[in-house]
Amino acid sequence: MYRSLKSVFSLSELALSTRKVGVSLLVGSAFLSGISHAELGYPEKEELKFGFIKLTDMAPLAIAYENGYFEDEGLYVSIEAQANWKVLLDRVIDGQLDGAHMLAGQPIGATIGYGTKADIITAFSMDLNGNGITVSNDIWAKMKKHIPNGADGKPVHPISASSLKPVVDELKAEGKPFKMGMVFPVSTHNYELRYWLAAGGIHPGYYAPAKGDTSGQIDADALLSVTPPPQMPATMEAGTIHGYCVGEPWNQQAVFKGIGVPVITDYEIWKNNPEKVFGVSKSWAEKYPNTHIRVVKAMIRAAKWLDENNNANRPEAVKILAKSQYVGADYDVIANSMTGTFEYEKGDKREIPDFNVFFRYNATYPYYSDAIWYLTQMRRWGQIAEPKSDEWFMETAKKVYRPDIYAQAAQSLIEEGLMDASEFPNFDTEDGFKPATSDFIDGVTYDGKRPNDYLKSFKIGLKGDDQI
Numbered sequence: 001m002y003r004s005l006k007s008v009f010s011l012s013e014l015a016l017s018t019r020k021v022g023v024s025l026l027v028g029s030a031f032l033s034g035i036s037h038a039e040l041g042y043p044e045k046e047e048l049k050f051g052f053i054k055l056t057d058m059a060p061l062a063i064a065y066e067n068g069y070f071e072d073e074g075l076y077v078s079i080e081a082q083a084n085w086k087v088l089l090d091r092v093i094d095g096q097l098d099g100a101h102m103l104a105g106q107p108i109g110a111t112i113g114y115g116t117k118a119d120i121i122t123a124f125s126m127d128l129n130g131n132g133i134t135v136s137n138d139i140w141a142k143m144k145k146h147i148p149n150g151a152d153g154k155p156v157h158p159i160s161a162s163s164l165k166p167v168v169d170e171l172k173a174e175g176k177p178f179k180m181g182m183v184f185p186v187s188t189h190n191y192e193l194r195y196w197l198a199a200g201g202i203h204p205g206y207y208a209p210a211k212g213d214t215s216g217q218i219d220a221d222a223l224l225s226v227t228p229p230p231q232m233p234a235t236m237e238a239g240t241i242h243g244y245c246v247g248e249p250w251n252q253q254a255v256f257k258g259i260g261v262p263v264i265t266d267y268e269i270w271k272n273n274p275e276k277v278f279g280v281s282k283s284w285a286e287k288y289p290n291t292h293i294r295v296v297k298a299m300i301r302a303a304k305w306l307d308e309n310n311n312a313n314r315p316e317a318v319k320i321l322a323k324s325q326y327v328g329a330d331y332d333v334i335a336n337s338m339t340g341t342f343e344y345e346k347g348d349k350r351e352i353p354d355f356n357v358f359f360r361y362n363a364t365y366p367y368y369s370d371a372i373w374y375l376t377q378m379r380r381w382g383q384i385a386e387p388k389s390d391e392w393f394m395e396t397a398k399k400v401y402r403p404d405i406y407a408q409a410a411q412s413l414i415e416e417g418l419m420d421a422s423e424f425p426n427f428d429t430e431d432g433f434k435p436a437t438s439d440f441i442d443g444v445t446y447d448g449k450r451p452n453d454y455l456k457s458f459k460i461g462l463k464g465d466d467q468i
Contacts, residue, residue: 040412043074043291051082051091051100054230054327055247056338057127057276058101059317060358062326063302073294081325084228085184086116092281093118099295101126102279105186105374107400112375114186114209114383119282123405124296125366126276126303128357131189131266132251132342133196135164135243136236140261140345142167154348158268158441161200168202168221181227181235181244185216188275190224191377192266193245197222198460199442207382208468216381218468236260247275248356249329252336252343261345264441265355271439272354272361274370285405296409300364301418307359314339362425366406368432369448371397376451380461382468393451403432 048070052058061079064070070077082088082100089106091097093116107120135143146163147155168178182190185207194204205220207213217223227235232244237259244250254260266273278299285292305313318335321327327334336343338356343349357363372393378384407427413419436447444457455463462468 039415040293040408041290043294044288045098045291046074047076048098048291048295049078049080049096051080051088051097052326053085053088053101054081054329055101055130055276056249056321056327056334056356057130057247058326059306059321059338059356060126060278060299060302061101062320063305063317064298066320067302067305069298069301070295073298075291075294075298079325085187089116089118089120089279092120092279095281095284098284099278099280102277103184103187104274104277104370105188105191105378106184107277107279108371108374108396109186109378109383111400112378112384112396114378119399120279121282121285121400121402122277122279122366123285123292123402123409124278124299125274125364125370126278126299126358128272128274128361128363129265129267129354130275130337130356131192131245131247132262133193133243133245133264134232134236134251134254134260134262136239136260137258139164139167139242140263142170143263155345157264157344157350159263160441161197161202163200164197164263165201172221177223178221179223179225179241181232181241181246182224183229183246184226185214185383186374186378188266188273188374189245189247190216191374191381192269192273193224194377194381196245196264196269196441198458199440201460203460204381206462206468208385209383210385211468218382233257233259248337249327249333252333253329255336255343255346256330256333258346262342263344265342265352267352267355269441271437272357272363274363274367274373277366285402289405293405293409293412296406297413300359300409300413303358303364304419304423307357307363311340311353359423364406365425365430366401366403367434367448368394368397368401368403369434371401372448372451373446376454379451380455380458380463382462385467387452387465387467390449390451397432401432403430 088100092100107122110116110118110120143163150156171178182193197204203221205216206218207216229246229250232246232250233253235241251262318338321334322331340353341349342352342355375393410424414421433448436445438445446454
């Protein structure tokens, strides 16, 4: 820590001196060789505080800090765990935090006024995949009867929620509700869990904010409610919920504790789905544009480090994340998923090299089509109460996702020789939309340019002029 503070304050003093005398002493210094000050400009704010929730996908923040990438940009950063997603968002809005590791739906939900209304933007996608759905041992024992086994005697994956439906129906016939936890109403976890349940014929319920009903349980076969990620295993063990959808390491924790079984990963629900983003307030980004670009630069480098050489750095990353100030879970629990494997039923460990992706497949780029997918799910489940035009979806995505800022950060890294243009999308031709894909558990095709047609393809969910 002494080295970190000394380096940062030395940089600040040098930068201040340079600005006062108006000469570019720093450009030629050995400490800052390769940094393109003339092109990008100095950070307007050097001391920054970022927030995160204790999940492995906060890794780009931890690595950017530990590897000195923030320092390279002239930034003195402190990173602070937050109690829950609402507290985290509120602290970004009121300025206690300069930015944060956020659920991809949080900047979108805030911008459209679902829950807290605020203008939040993102110029950096933190990862792909990384979540799982876990059920209690009792539910798993009942589900297994409806799941085919492979030649090795192990359950065939991916496991459809259709194997859960008879269990839910049985509980309903006994007058008992089936309950599952997810981390936040606008979380990827909520939408992935709903997607999986609905694809298997289980209705996850509607929201009706215009009527004051934000429970999300209208017409539900499965009652979903919010539980903070680190509390998921204990809440399930206590019998309060029958299962949950959460990021790592809290699915693997259930395996290690022997209290539940992860039945499916989000990679199997939607291959290479966007998960977390780095969010800042729009006003902060406008006040500190150079600082923002430099933050994105540092995290791009961190994401590359996490994935490079076929995940060779992951064991070192796990050691860092296991520290109490970051995720604070046991090394073996975090490594179970971060190093390219995932354990389902105890002893059923399978290779999933892309369970956590931080840089491959342009994972860090903020695609408009990702934002629009989240908006479709908000509409599907009633968080967006009224029908919206395809143009509205596009306009809203552009308010929140900022590939223009990302491109400036990437270009600066390319000019400095730290990264190659081939590692990024072609910014001259990129339109912000991934190709249409059918890589979902139900095979439905998603085309971000046609959101209303996409909504019409689902049997369960609001579409067209539907309203609750």
